[in-house]
Amino acid sequence: MNGLVIGLLIPFLGTVLGSAFVFFMKKDMPVLLQKALLGFASGVMVAASVWSLLIPSIEMSSDAGKGAVVPATVGFLLGMLFLLFIDYITPHLHIGDDHPEGPRSKLSRTAMLSLAVTIHNLPEGMAVGVVLAGALQSDLGISTAGALAMSLGIAIQNIPEGAIISMPMRSEGNSRLRSFMLGSLSGIVEPIGGLIVILLASVMTPILPYMLAFAAGAMMYVVVEELIPETSEGEHSNLGTIGFAIGFALMMVLDVVLG
Numbered sequence: 001m002n003g004l005v006i007g008l009l010i011p012f013l014g015t016v017l018g019s020a021f022v023f024f025m026k027k028d029m030p031v032l033l034q035k036a037l038l039g040f041a042s043g044v045m046v047a048a049s050v051w052s053l054l055i056p057s058i059e060m061s062s063d064a065g066k067g068a069v070v071p072a073t074v075g076f077l078l079g080m081l082f083l084l085f086i087d088y089i090t091p092h093l094h095i096g097d098d099h100p101e102g103p104r105s106k107l108s109r110t111a112m113l114s115l116a117v118t119i120h121n122l123p124e125g126m127a128v129g130v131v132l133a134g135a136l137q138s139d140l141g142i143s144t145a146g147a148l149a150m151s152l153g154i155a156i157q158n159i160p161e162g163a164i165i166s167m168p169m170r171s172e173g174n175s176r177l178r179s180f181m182l183g184s185l186s187g188i189v190e191p192i193g194g195l196i197v198i199l200l201a202s203v204m205t206p207i208l209p210y211m212l213a214f215a216a217g218a219m220m221y222v223v224v225e226e227l228i229p230e231t232s233e234g235e236h237s238n239l240g241t242i243g244f245a246i247g248f249a250l251m252m253v254l255d256v257v258l259g
Contacts (some may be wrong), residue, residue: 018162
């Protein structure tokens, strides 16, 4: 039980640590650093989707022969559609953008920035939760170390993500403490989402391969729809590419070495 709690909380602590950067940095984060950090976060999420979610999903269904790819494919597409739906019905504002997305709302810019980040963090919490759920069932081939690698990888990418979140909050006129609190609270959805997935998985073991791929699809939606476009805008997009490569390689190493 203690290991489960730790696995759920590690990513949230990464967000808290990153949000604390607002106490040490100037009001605005340098654009070059932001691009590199966004690229890094993208690389971690793509690697986690492949190595920790999609491949285990296919391996769990290996008895089906060539049909082993069906749960991974269906779950992946459903995850993409789910985040597309959440993105469509939630009023939110992306960092560095002046035009809110989703339905019209009278929410403040700070609130809509927070909602945008919550959309980012939801699939990460789901991913950690479903891998932990798989590790709790010893016959599914997901090791405790592999689950820890997933949790640790998400936590590492949450550190720069937390900083990227809290700094715009500061730019919106919030105090450093309030910006830190808002940035930190944006990550609370991760352990909550992870716990919900674990509770569902405990009674829905047969669809765990679908749930793994679903989490992968949700994370990939965030990467393709939001993170990569933000790193590619303007000059010096190569920094985002370098950050992506480092993040992908780090998550791959963590998964293989610890898994």
